[in-house]
Amino acid sequence: MSLTEIAMRDAWGQGLVDLAGTYANLVVLDGDLANSTKADMFAKAYPDRFFEMGIAEQNMLGVAAGLATTGYVPWISTFAAFLAKRALDQIRVVISQPGLNVKMAGSYTGILTGKTGKTHQAVQDIAVFRAMPHVVTIVPGDAMELRGAMAAMMEDDRPTYLRLTRDPSPLIFGDDYTFEIGKGHLLRAGGDIGIISTGVQTVRALAAADLLATSGVRASVLHLSTIKPLDTDAIIDLADRTDAIVTAEDHSIIGGLGGAVAEVLGEHRPTRMHRIGIRDTYGESGPNDALLEKYGLTDHHIAEAAESLLAMHSLEGR
Amino acid sequence: MKSITRPTHETKTIPELNALSRQTRRLILQSVHTAGAGHIGGPLSVTDILVSLYFNELHIDPSNPSAEDRDRLILSKGHSSIALYTVLALRGFFPVDELSTFDQIDSRLQGHPDLTKLPGLDMSTGSLGQGLSPGIGMALGARLRGSDFRTWVILGDGELQEGQIWEAAFVASRYRLANLTAIVDANGLPQFGWPHESGHTLDVPIDDPAGKFRAFGWNVIEVDGHDHQALLDSWAAAKNHTDGPTCIVAKTIKGKGVSFMEGDYLWHAQVPTPDDIANAGLELVDPEEVK
Numbered sequence: 001m002s003l004t005e006i007a008m009r010d011a012w013g014q015g016l017v018d019l020a021g022t023y024a025n026l027v028v029l030d031g032d033l034a035n036s037t038k039a040d041m042f043a044k045a046y047p048d049r050f051f052e053m054g055i056a057e058q059n060m061l062g063v064a065a066g067l068a069t070t071g072y073v074p075w076i077s078t079f080a081a082f083l084a085k086r087a088l089d090q091i092r093v094v095i096s097q098p099g100l101n102v103k104m105a106g107s108y109t110g111i112l113t114g115k116t117g118k119t120h121q122a123v124q125d126i127a128v129f130r131a132m133p134h135v136v137t138i139v140p141g142d143a144m145e146l147r148g149a150m151a152a153m154m155e156d157d158r159p160t161y162l163r164l165t166r167d168p169s170p171l172i173f174g175d176d177y178t179f180e181i182g183k184g185h186l187l188r189a190g191g192d193i194g195i196i197s198t199g200v201q202t203v204r205a206l207a208a209a210d211l212l213a214t215s216g217v218r219a220s221v222l223h224l225s226t227i228k229p230l231d232t233d234a235i236i237d238l239a240d241r242t243d244a245i246v247t248a249e250d251h252s253i254i255g256g257l258g259g260a261v262a263e264v265l266g267e268h269r270p271t272r273m274h275r276i277g278i279r280d281t282y283g284e285s286g287p288n289d290a291l292l293e294k295y296g297l298t299d300h301h302i303a304e305a306a307e308s309l310l311a312m313h314s315l316e317g318r
Numbered sequence: 319m320k321s322i323t324r325p326t327h328e329t330k331t332i333p334e335l336n337a338l339s340r341q342t343r344r345l346i347l348q349s350v351h352t353a354g355a356g357h358i359g360g361p362l363s364v365t366d367i368l369v370s371l372y373f374n375e376l377h378i379d380p381s382n383p384s385a386e387d388r389d390r391l392i393l394s395k396g397h398s399s400i401a402l403y404t405v406l407a408l409r410g411f412f413p414v415d416e417l418s419t420f421d422q423i424d425s426r427l428q429g430h431p432d433l434t435k436l437p438g439l440d441m442s443t444g445s446l447g448q449g450l451s452p453g454i455g456m457a458l459g460a461r462l463r464g465s466d467f468r469t470w471v472i473l474g475d476g477e478l479q480e481g482q483i484w485e486a487a488f489v490a491s492r493y494r495l496a497n498l499t500a501i502v503d504a505n506g507l508p509q510f511g512w513p514h515e516s517g518h519t520l521d522v523p524i525d526d527p528a529g530k531f532r533a534f535g536w537n538v539i540e541v542d543g544h545d546h547q548a549l550l551d552s553w554a555a556a557k558n559h560t561d562g563p564t565c566i567v568a569k570t571i572k573g574k575g576v577s578f579m580e581g582d583y584l585w586h587a588q589v590p591t592p593d594d595i596a597n598a599g600l601e602l603v604d605p606e607e608v609k
Contacts, residue, residue, distance in 0.1 A: 027462070048462075049462070051458065051493075053489055054485075054488065054489060054492075056482075056485035056488065056489065058448075058451070058481070058482040058485055059450075059451045059454070059482055059485035059486045059488075059489055060451075061451070062448055062449075062450075062451020062452050062454070062455065062482065062486070063451050063452065063454045063455040063458065063486075063489070064455060065441070065451075065452045065455060066441070066451065066452030066453060066454060066455020066456040066457075066458070066459065066469075067455035067456070067458060067459050068455070069390075069433075069440065069441070069452070069455070069456060069459070070386075070455070070456055070459025070460065070462075070463065071386070071459065071463070072459055072462065074455075089445055089448075090448060090451070090482070092445075093442060093443070093444065093445045093448055094441065094442060094448060094451075094452055097432075097434075097442055098432075098433045098434050098441075098442045099434065
């Protein structure tokens with residue numbers, strides 16, 4: 001893992017500018033948050049292709065649908081909390097149902113949102129979008145993967161939700177990384193416990209694998225950045241090669257990565273598992289470290305869950 | 319990127335438009351009767367507006383329904399879909415016989431317009447208050463493309479209660495979208511309405527769509543929504559206004575054309591019996607045809 005930390009929102013703003021040179025049909029719609037989401041970088045570079053929609057998310061998503069029917073690829077700039085809730089009926093009727101090609105970037109996801117508290121934290125957005133037919137759901141793990149995801153999204157004509165985070169986070173992937181929609185990445189291979197993670201929680205999943213290694217536990221880490229379509233083969237394969245599964249996400253344990261993995265395992269490979277995530281509650285304001293600790297999202301929490309599962313497994317015997 | 323595929327529009331006389339309106343209303347009643355479901359009052363109030371646009375104004379081509387530089391029309395009050403389907407069929411987008419499939423399983427004619435099923439539809443609608451926003455997107459798209467195509471959005475006056483309409487009104491005005499026209503089918507009767515007869519008459523909200531759109535910076539035209547000459551004049555006036563979007567408030571009558579349905583909110587979505595159709599049919603013939 002690199003020591004370099006890059007904020008996904010900065011990479012997103014720059015990514016829009018870079019892609020706009022290649023794709024003349026890329027436009028951006030903003031809900032009066034461009035200086036937070038960093039869409040302002042695009043607004044400065046391409047003012048004629050940037051549309052300020054004001055504090056009115058429902059209209060913004062409808063405008064995007066209309067633009068999509070005239071050959072443009074609109075990218076939405078707002079906070080995920082507002083995108084996935086305030087404009088949900090618009091997303092349902094004019095984007096998901098007709099399958100119109102709108103790229104919905106939700107910024108400030110999870111609970112690490114700069115002390116804004118529960119109104120601005122998005123902890124159900126993955127659950128919402130993965131329940132919407134036709135909508136691809138991508139949760140990048142770092143700025144490098146985000147860049148790859150954005151390029152792939154421009155080559156794909158499906159409506160897509162892209163989950164972004166606010167604060168700098170360590171790079172997981174190198175320059176040679178190739179993103180493919182729907183493909184998981186096995187970052188560590190160990191036969192005792194399988195950790196499946198998404199988004200920036202993969203950083204903590206890798207740290208948890210390091211912690212486990214110090215006590216002799218060999219952990220796999222499977223990073224799933226596409227939640228829909230889900231890489232079910234990778235999940236089943238991991239269940240076959242390990243004794244139990246821990247999922248890790250900065251999102252509710254209901255309906256997100258943990259829910260999706262449980263659905264796959266329940267149907268194909270019933271497996272003992274534990275979900276690390278927000279446990280059916282809302283967050284609050286606070287420093288990132290304190291939030292991760294209070295809501296049980298640290299590398300230690302992931303490692304402890306793994307140890308507990310393995311202890312139960314050995315009690316049962318093989 | 320100048321327009322090279324912009325279709326042309328048809329031109330009809332006023333008597334021809336009146337005859338098409340009567341024919342459309344007869345087919346609406348028949349289709350809702352056949353389906354055993356659907357709306358009546360709203361489709362009859364919006365009929366003349368749709369006939370006028372499709373037969374005299376819109377640059378469209380039934381043989382190439384997705385021509386890039388065609389005019390766009392969004393029926394935001396999607397529950398009046400049968401009126402739109404009937405006019406599209408008469409205009410040649412699909413066979414008139416297909417109207418009998420309305421609301422049936424596997425039909426292209428869904429209860430509310432579905433963009434993915436029927437050629438000629440420019441947007442899926444049905445959840446009220448949503449249609450104006452995609453219209454703004456299309457108008458912005460036309461501007462970006464350097465195309466002359468215009469976007470027309472038909473709103474019900476009832477759905478003006480939705481907040482999204484005013485989010486959209488705000489933005490359309492801010493971007494001075496002169497290539498966008500909203501038409502309010504102001505029939506004055508929502509599905510259930512405000513309970514004036516319960517003694518709460520003071521609770522009826524202010525009903526002034528023209529004043530509201532003016533306050534949002536729109537050019538506003540008020541017109542009789544059943545007078546074909548007045549409607550044609552209003553389309554021309556909207557196109558002549560080049561400094562921003564125009565809203566045409568068309569005063570209409572719910573159930574228009576059938577005396578026993580006019581102004582009766584119970585005909586919002588009541589299915590006509592064969593007797594109703596026979597009685598209505600007597601009123602929907604050309605006076606010349608009777609002789």
